[in-house]
Every structure is written in C-alpha cells, then in structure tokens.
Amino acid sequence: VVGRLEYGEVSVDADLVPEVTESLRSRADSTSGRQIYIGSRDNRRRNFAGLLTVALCALVAFYTARTFSPIGNVSHNEASDAGVVMEEMKASNGSTVKDVVKSAKAKVDALKAKLAKAVAQVKKLASNTTTTAKVESKETTTTVVKQKRTTTTQKATITSQKATTVERKTTTAEEKATTTEKKATTTKEKATTTEQKATTAEQTTATSEKKSDTTIAKDEGKDKKGDAKKPDPSFGWPAEVYWPRLFCWSVMNKDNPQEVSTMKMQVKLHIGISSCERFAVLSGVRMYLGEGHKWKNGTAVKVYSWRNPAKAVPMGNLQAGDETNSFKNTEIFINAWNILLSSKIMEGDIDWIIKADPDAVFFPERLRKHVKPFSWGKQTKTPMYFKNCNYKGPKLYGALEVFNQAAMLKLNKHMAWCTGLPWGGWGEDEFIDKCMIRLSAKALQDYKLVGDHRCMSAECEATDRASFHDYKSPELYQNCWNRSKNSEKYIKKMAQGHFFCCTSPGNHADPCNTCNPGASTKPNQGWCGSSKRQCKGCGGGSEWCKFDKKKKKNVAA
Numbered sequence: 001v002v003g004r005l006e007y008g009e010v011s012v013d014a015d016l017v018p019e020v021t022e023s024l025r026s027r028a029d030s031t032s033g034r035q036i037y038i039g040s041r042d043n044r045r046r047n048f049a050g051l052l053t054v055a056l057c058a059l060v061a062f063y064t065a066r067t068f069s070p071i072g073n074v075s076h077n078e079a080s081d082a083g084v085v086m087e088e089m090k091a092s093n094g095s096t097v098k099d100v101v102k103s104a105k106a107k108v109d110a111l112k113a114k115l116a117k118a119v120a121q122v123k124k125l126a127s128n129t130t131t132t133a134k135v136e137s138k139e140t141t142t143t144v145v146k147q148k149r150t151t152t153t154q155k156a157t158i159t160s161q162k163a164t165t166v167e168r169k170t171t172t173a174e175e176k177a178t179t180t181e182k183k184a185t186t187t188k189e190k191a192t193t194t195e196q197k198a199t200t201a202e203q204t205t206a207t208s209e210k211k212s213d214t215t216i217a218k219d220e221g222k223d224k225k226g227d228a229k230k231p232d233p234s235f236g237w238p239a240e241v242y243w244p245r246l247f248c249w250s251v252m253n254k255d256n257p258q259e260v261s262t263m264k265m266q267v268k269l270h271i272g273i274s275s276c277e278r279f280a281v282l283s284g285v286r287m288y289l290g291e292g293h294k295w296k297n298g299t300a301v302k303v304y305s306w307r308n309p310a311k312a313v314p315m316g317n318l319q320a321g322d323e324t325n326s327f328k329n330t331e332i333f334i335n336a337w338n339i340l341l342s343s344k345i346m347e348g349d350i351d352w353i354i355k356a357d358p359d360a361v362f363f364p365e366r367l368r369k370h371v372k373p374f375s376w377g378k379q380t381k382t383p384m385y386f387k388n389c390n391y392k393g394p395k396l397y398g399a400l401e402v403f404n405q406a407a408m409l410k411l412n413k414h415m416a417w418c419t420g421l422p423w424g425g426w427g428e429d430e431f432i433d434k435c436m437i438r439l440s441a442k443a444l445q446d447y448k449l450v451g452d453h454r455c456m457s458a459e460c461e462a463t464d465r466a467s468f469h470d471y472k473s474p475e476l477y478q479n480c481w482n483r484s485k486n487s488e489k490y491i492k493k494m495a496q497g498h499f500f501c502c503t504s505p506g507n508h509a510d511p512c513n514t515c516n517p518g519a520s521t522k523p524n525q526g527w528c529g530s531s532k533r534q535c536k537g538c539g540g541g542s543e544w545c546k547f548d549k550k551k552k553k554n555v556a557a
Helices: 040-066 083-092 097-207 216-219 257-269 332-343 364-374 377-381 405-413 415-419 430-436 474-496 532-536
Strands: 025-028 035-038 245-251 276-281 287-294 302-303 352-357 384-387 400-404 443-447 450-452 466-467 498-504 543-548 552-557
Touching: 040 097, 245 257, 245 332, 245 364, 257 287, 276 332, 287 532, 332 405, 332 415, 332 430, 352 364, 352 405, 364 384, 364 400, 377 405, 384 405, 400 405, 400 430, 405 415, 415 430, 532 543
Parallel strands: 245 276, 245 352, 384 443, 450 466
Antiparallel strands: 025 035, 287 302, 352 400, 384 400, 498 543, 543 552
C-alpha cells in the first residue's frame, strides 16, 4: 500500500525524509545585533515526521473501519482508495469475508510494523538532530561567549588605549610645562647673560682704551720685574674706574685747622685726591695725615704731607694793582711745582696731573670721563690743559687744574720760561695759565669740570661736575660729597623711569606730551631737571613728567 501526502510522495521503505541542505544556524541582526535562528534541516525533519505519523494513523483507522463494516455500506466516494480495495476484493474470486478480514489484519499488522520502524527511525533521527542541535547550540554559545569575551577584551584594550592616550597627553602637558619653564629659565639666563655682557663691556671700556691696565693696586703694587712693591705713602684708593691714571695733589695751609682736618678726612675716607692712583699733600711742615696702604702683616704705612718751605703770603688787592683778590700764592706754588717735578712722581704710569684745592669736593672717577677722549693716540704727545671758567672769555680757575703728562714734562724742561714772567701780583692759577700759553700747550675748554660759586656755579647734586668749590670745613665737604653721591643714585633711578621737567608745555591740559622744543630738561642736564621740587620752581607752567610703560606715554609724576 502506498500512501500519498501533501508534503510529497514518499515510499515507506525509503529513508523517510529527503536530505535538507541547511543546518541549524544563527546570524546577527544587522540592525539590533540580536541572534536570529533560521529554520534548518532539523526543523524540517521534525515537521515531516509529524505529518508522516498523522498520515499513517489516518490510513490505519481507514482500513480498520472498512474491515469491520459491511461491504455494501462502503461508499466509493468517501475515500480515494476505495476503488483500489474493491478491485482487490473482486480479484480474490469470491473469497469470504473472513479471508478478507484476515488479509486486512495481516496488512494492518505489516503497516503497524512499518509504522513502528518509521517511528523508531524518526526518534533516532530526532535524537541525532537534538544532539547535533545541542552541539551546535553549545558551539554557538561558545562562539557567542568567545565573541563576548573578544568584545570585552577589545573594550578593555580600547579603555587601556584611552588610558594610555590620557597618560600620554598628561605626559605631553608635563613636558610642555617643563619646556615652558626651561624656556623661562633660558630667557632669564639670557637676560642675565646680556646684563653681564653689558657690564663687562662697560668695565672693559672703562678700564682699557689703548692702555688697558689692571687696578691701581696691581699697577702700583709691582715693579718692572713683576715683584711686589713696598706700600708707598703716595698710593691712593681709586674706585669704579681705573683709567686714565691720575696723580692728584693739594697745597695745605698748616695754620688753617679746617684745611688740615679736611685733608685728614679725605685720607681717612679714601675720597677726594686720595682716591686717585697717586696723591700728595704739600704744606709748610711735615704733618701726619693718617694711615696708608698696609703691609702683609697688617701694619699700615703712615701718610705725611710733603714739606714745602715757602713763606706765608699776603692776600691780593685789586685796588692796589694786584690781579687777584685771593692769596698772592704764586711763589708757594712755584716751589710746589719744582718739588713735584724734581721727585719725578708725575712721570711713569701717569696720564693726567690734577691740582685740587683742599676745599674743592673732588670726584676723580667723574674727571676720568672728561679727560678720556684726550687720553689715547698721538694726541697724548701734545701738551694739553683745561680752562674751566667762561667769564669774559675762557679762563683757568684754580679750584681744579688739569694737565696731561706731556705738559708736565715740558714744564720740567722749561720752568725758567715761566718763572721769568711778571707773576708778582698774580694768583697761582693765572701764573700756570700763562705758563702753559708760554709753553704752547693746547688749551681745552670744559666748563662742566667745576661747579664754582665764583664761576660756572653748580650745586652738589649736579653729577656731571667733577668738583664743587668751596666747602671749607670737613662737615661741609662731606655733606656736599654725600649729596652728590645720593644724587648719582637718584639720577640713575630717574633715567630708568625716563623723568624730565617740561618748563613750557604747548597744551596745559597735557603738558608732558606737548612740551615745546628746547623746554624739556632731563635729570643731570640742568637745575630744573634735578628734581620735582626744582622743576616746579622753574615757572608756573612747569611739570615734572615721566614715561608710563603701561600707558606708553608721558604722564605727570
């Protein structure tokens, strides 16, 4: 007996089911990432087995009902296989119903056996399918787990990479900060180096122009062989600038206690003429002035004045025909010049010779700036001296007299030319001025050498002056010296702040930025520019100004 099914025509003796090509699989939803299990070979096998079981059961029921019912009651329209059965019954040539029933039962038993066999095969197939499904499910689960682990590992790797990136960024930021700090340090070091170079250049310029020498202690402290010299009473204490080299001297009145005290103060404080490379004081008697340079054991040499045996001189009288109303001290100074020339102290490592009055507050370091332009080259062979007063023409006032070495060497050779002049009614400054003219020395004019109350007056705050005259006691002398030194510090500060005094502004609402040409006076350029107080005293419209770096313009100070 052959059964027909809607699923397909199948022989019971066959392998029951056709081979299904697809297996149980899963794939990921491309949009949501969920696992979608597609119907596979195992699903189809289960469906077919179910349909086959239902069909066989229906066929057994059909034949059983037909066997136990009368033949005549069988309708040929009720089952599609009735005709086939009837044909078989007719072919039996009149077999009895019992034979038919017996035959039918045998066939039913055969069908049941085949059905049992089919069911066993289906169960076996289902078992294999379940096992395969379990294995594939395990594999799928393992794969999913591996994928999840891989995903977790990837996430951990990404997190590690992010952490590494953050760490690198942090390291980069630290390196940038370190680099910035190094740049700032390098900038400071460059600024410091530039400042040091500027200082070095300034010191080099100050210490060497044609003749670069070491300090005065080294210059004067060694002989030609380089051996250390004994401390000399004439050694001075130069400060700040050591070239050109100076020899400075004064004539002291032994009978004037103020002059004596003033000279002793200069030696004690190492100021005035005692701050030149060499110095000497001449007086009517040999007088102790103080301690000089020291020996290695700490014992200092004693500084005495040089004795000048000239007699005391009277004051000059212009009405009586004298050409000075000061002391007629020419003879005293002629003797002093002769003593110095014969000692040869002005020869050797000396560039300029300065005669300063005891009451002239003197700054050798400032004088060097005035004489430096004339201290190098062939011009040093030419006798030169300075006229320092512009009163009815250039004149030499005796508070500070400046000569180069060439002038002194010529004076040493031709002093007789000068002593033969009619110097009886002259002061010593007029004598030496006319002596230099007689020797054909070159007269240089510098009216800022001295601030003298009698000519070219200037107060002690004027730091461009090398000397101030006259301060006739130790107290007055030291007060002027201190004022001038303090003014140096003030001027330096004013220069850094770009201070100035405007005595004639174009616009009184903004005087510092509308100052008329020639009406601006900077510190150390005049009385009005010395301070704010003095600026305000230079006129009602005067204004003390400075440059404001933030506003980048001049403002009232």
